[in-house]
Amino acid sequence: MEPQALFNCRELIKRCTGEDYSLELLRSMPVSPTCGSLILIPTGIESQQALKENLIHGILWVMRLDAHTVRILTILVAEDHRGQGHATEAWNRFRRLAIDEGVGSVTLEVRQENEIAFDFYSRRGLVALGRLSNYYRDTFGIVMHGPLKAEDA
Numbered sequence: 001m002e003p004q005a006l007f008n009c010r011e012l013i014k015r016c017t018g019e020d021y022s023l024e025l026l027r028s029m030p031v032s033p034t035c036g037s038l039i040l041i042p043t044g045i046e047s048q049q050a051l052k053e054n055l056i057h058g059i060l061w062v063m064r065l066d067a068h069t070v071r072i073l074t075i076l077v078a079e080d081h082r083g084q085g086h087a088t089e090a091w092n093r094f095r096r097l098a099i100d101e102g103v104g105s106v107t108l109e110v111r112q113e114n115e116i117a118f119d120f121y122s123r124r125g126l127v128a129l130g131r132l133s134n135y136y137r138d139t140f141g142i143v144m145h146g147p148l149k150a151e152d153a
């Protein structure tokens, strides 16, 4: 990703999650190029242009842990675009791509007070495995895990 695009992603992540990642850390994130690199941009705009001009409305980044498991690194939608089904669509797209690659389960961390995200994952079959005390600077993290199933399974 171009430096300006990475910077724009960093600012969106900071705004949506409070996490202040360095550009180096973002650059080194092992995002899966095949099933885990989704960016929400306006329709009718070419992706490189959208990334450069800061027209990024959402991010879903995933890494492979092993042949059968992925971990969600980031999922977010910009404030003005929430509640319109974008996260659901991104999740469904990621799920189909991951299943096509042989992935069967997903794991992630969520802030314990983030009920919207916790409920979002719970309704998609993930369950809490436990709490992490040193994952986030200011709160507990809940580790969630669950199967990835085709819609009609």
Ligand SMILES: CC(C)(COP(=O)(O)OP(=O)(O)OC[C@H]1O[C@@H](n2cnc3c(N)ncnc32)[C@H](O)[C@@H]1OP(=O)(O)O)[C@@H](O)C(=O)NCCC(=O)NCCS
Pocket (backbone or CB within 6 Å): 016, 017, 075, 076, 077, 078, 081, 082, 083, 084, 085, 086, 087, 088, 089, 109, 110, 111, 114, 116, 117, 119, 120, 123
């Ligand atoms: C969590 C988040 C990605 C959802 O994005 P979104 O595009 O608004 O989600 P959708 O419109 O697809 O809705 C997904 C579900 O959440 C529910 N939802 C969305 N906004 C909600 C709100 N303000 N209150 C309660 N439920 C809400 C929807 O009803 C929907 O329910 P469903 O699971 O029954 O389908 C978004 O709120 C966000 O970016 N939050 C900040 C970053 C974050 O917390 N990321 C998760 C980190 S682990």
